[in-house]
Amino acid sequence: MPDPSFASVPDMLASLRPSYPVMCFWPERIAITARRFLNGFPGKVLYAVKCNPHAIVLKAMHDAGIRDFDTASLNEIALVNERFSDVSCYFNHPVKSRAAIDSAVRVYGVNDFVVDHPSELKKLIDIAGPGHIIQVRLRTPGGVATFDLSAKFGADEDAGVELLREVVARQSRPAVSFHVGSQCRKASAYGKAFEIVARVLDRAGVTPEYINVGGGFPVSDAEVKAPSLEEFFSQISESATRYGYLGKVPLLCEPGRGMVADAASLITQVHLRKDNQLYLNEGIYGSLSEIVYGDLRPPLQAIRLRGPLSDEMRPFTLFGPTCDSNDVVPHQFALPKDISEGDWIEVGGVGAYSNALQSSFNGFTTDTFVAIRGATPSALAL
Ligand SMILES: Cc1ncc(COP(=O)(O)O)c(C=O)c1O
Numbered sequence: 001m002p003d004p005s006f007a008s009v010p011d012m013l014a015s016l017r018p019s020y021p022v023m024c025f026w027p028e029r030i031a032i033t034a035r036r037f038l039n040g041f042p043g044k045v046l047y048a049v050k051c052n053p054h055a056i057v058l059k060a061m062h063d064a065g066i067r068d069f070d071t072a073s074l075n076e077i078a079l080v081n082e083r084f085s086d087v088s089c090y091f092n093h094p095v096k097s098r099a100a101i102d103s104a105v106r107v108y109g110v111n112d113f114v115v116d117h118p119s120e121l122k123k124l125i126d127i128a129g130p131g132h133i134i135q136v137r138l139r140t141p142g143g144v145a146t147f148d149l150s151a152k153f154g155a156d157e158d159a160g161v162e163l164l165r166e167v168v169a170r171q172s173r174p175a176v177s178f179h180v181g182s183q184c185r186k187a188s189a190y191g192k193a194f195e196i197v198a199r200v201l202d203r204a205g206v207t208p209e210y211i212n213v214g215g216g217f218p219v220s221d222a223e224v225k226a227p228s229l230e231e232f233f234s235q236i237s238e239s240a241t242r243y244g245y246l247g248k249v250p251l252l253c254e255p256g257r258g259m260v261a262d263a264a265s266l267i268t269q270v271h272l273r274k275d276n277q278l279y280l281n282e283g284i285y286g287s288l289s290e291i292v293y294g295d296l297r298p299p300l301q302a303i304r305l306r307g308p309l310s311d312e313m314r315p316f317t318l319f320g321p322t323c324d325s326n327d328v329v330p331h332q333f334a335l336p337k338d339i340s341e342g343d344w345i346e347v348g349g350v351g352a353y354s355n356a357l358q359s360s361f362n363g364f365t366t367d368t369f370v371a372i373r374g375a376t377p378s379a380l381a382l
Contacts, residue, residue, distance in 0.1 A: 005371040009267065009346055012370055013305055021282040021366040022267040023355055027060035028375040029263040030351075033229075034064035037259065040233045042240065043251030046070045046090060048215050049080060051256025051352050052264075056371050058083055061259070070215075070254035074100040081108050088112075092177065092212075092254065094120060094137055094153045101127040114177055116155045121166055130171035133209050136163040138178045138196055144189040145181025145216060146294050154178065157200050164204040174206050179214030182257055183294060185226055187235035189216070194239035210250040211240070217258030221349060222299040229258060257352040264351030265377055266366070267303075270343050276316050276332075278339065283320010283327045285361040287354040288347065291329050299348040302335050309336040309343070318345075322362040348377060 006012040009024060016022065037045045046068040047061045053076060062084055071077045072093040080089050090112040091104050104110040105128045113128070115121045116137040124134065139154030155163055160176075167174040176197050180189040190213060197211060213236055218226040236253075240246040266287050272279040282288060290296050302309050313334040320327035335345065355366060 005373055007373055009265065009372060010303065010305065012372065013267070013303060013344060016368075017305075018267065018368065019269055019271075019281070020368060021269070021286070022368045022370060023054075023287065023350075023366055024265045024267060024370055024372050024377075025054070025056045025060070025351065026263045026372050026375065026377050027056060027063070028373070029377060030057060030060035030260055031064040032375055033259055033263065034061055034066055036229055037253070037255060038065055040230055041251075041253050042233065042237045042246065043210075043253065044068060046252060046254040047259055048254045048256030049076045050356060051215075052260045052354070052356050053079060054355060054369055055083070056369060057260055057263075057351070060263075062087070068252075070256075074103055077104055077108050077110060090114075090254070092135070096120070096124070098123060098127050105129075105132075112175075115163065116153050117159075118163065118166065121163060121170070125170050125172060131173070133173045133175050134167045135175040135177040135210075135212055136160050136167065136200075138176060138193070138200060140178050140180050140189065140193045140196060142181065144186050145184035145218075147182035149179040149181050149214075149216075157196060157203075160200040161204045164200065164206045164208075168206060173209050174204075175209040175212065176201065177212035177214060177252075180216040182216055183218045184216035185218045185224075187227060187232045190232065190235050191239045194236075194243060198243040208249055210252050211245060212252040212254065214253065215255040215257065217253075217255045219257055219261040219349065219352070221297045223297040260351035262349050262351065262377060264349075264354065266347045266350050266354065268345050268347065270339060270341055270345065271321070273340050276314065277319060278316050278335075278345075279319045279321070280345065281321050281364070282347075282366060283318075283322065283364075284329065285320060285322050285324070285327055286358045286364060287350065287366050288320070288329070289357050290350070290353050294353070296349075297331070298350055300333050300335065301346045301348070302339050303344045303346060304339075304342075306342075310338040312337045321364045324361070 268282040315332035
């Protein structure tokens with residue numbers, strides 16, 4: 001059954017009157033951002049499925065012209081392939097099971113992989129055979145992004161040189177990748193990563209099939225405005241030019257957050273008010289965990305259909321639905337002083353790492369997803 005679509009959030013609320021949380025996507029907004037990447041990034045654009053694998057999101061990406069997907073697991077590879085027949089998946093997790101490699105190659109025809117350790121390289125070639133494109137993921141300096149993605153994965157320069165030589169020695173096709181960290185507000189981080197790439201490639205004496213600059217493109221929240229995507233594209237072009245790669249070595253990127261974060265809102269309902277404490281039907285064990293882990297300050301808007309809300313605001317503490325005392329948003333949010341049971345709160349800018357991360361702790365899960373027509377996410381456009 002196709003996901004229902006509505007003209008606006010109030011239209012959805014008037015129709016469903018939901019006592020359960022609803023995730024609203026703006027597919028046109030996703031398409032606009034995808035086209036910004038396709039037109040502005042100096043290379044091929046993959047979408048990082050892990051960020052939001054919902055069918056509405058994948059369809060919007062495909063409709064906008066995205067044909068390449070960064071996938072972390074066999075499940076994601078299957079999800080994409082069973083939906084579209086004209087796409088390529090890149091298996092860009094540096095640690096894969098033998099069974100997943102086997103099925104990726106033999107069932108789905110995957111040709112691109114990532115490694116960051118000699119044992120993974122051996123495993124990959126033992127199972128997949130030679131001839132595939134193998135990206136060596138390089139570690140980049142931390143401290144520039146909200147989520148450091150080089151603390152767990154990525155080879156240092158010496159190991160990267162050895163791995164690239166070994167890829168060639170094992171009759172496979174070398175490429176390079178890195179990830180500066182998710183929600184990286186400094187474009188210069190990509191410049192620093194290119195310095196590392198250039199040193200490693202020089203020392204290895206290898207010409208790569210491509211350089212994959214990963215994701216990391218940041219988004220604004222209600223308090224901090226992120227630099228524009230175009231600033232990042234310029235930095236990447238400049239760096240690729242400086243080291244003689246532009247026009248010679250293809251570039252790839254694989255954004256998640258930057259593609260979808262601003263294209264969704266979560267609609268949650270107030271189920272109880274105790275003074276300045278609101279008990280909601282969605283929380284940090286659900287689709288709102290990034291408020292804690294990403295220290296996000298999403299824009300909030302209260303909605304009441306039965307009449308107006310006060311213009312006067314006061315700070316509220318927001319509790320999620322589970323019985324765990326930790327299920328509380330760690331900072332307060334300003335909302336109308338007369339907000340009460342039955343009113344809804346729209347939490348904006350939650351397209352990234354929201355429903356993808358939710359648990360069903362205490363039996364609470366957001367399982368209603370709708371599309372909203374138009375390109376501007378409510379009054380919450382950042
Ligand atoms: C290998 C890889 N590529 C791309 C992404 C997407 O990153 P972002 O959402 O910061 O754009 C991630 C995120 O974890 C990742 O691990």
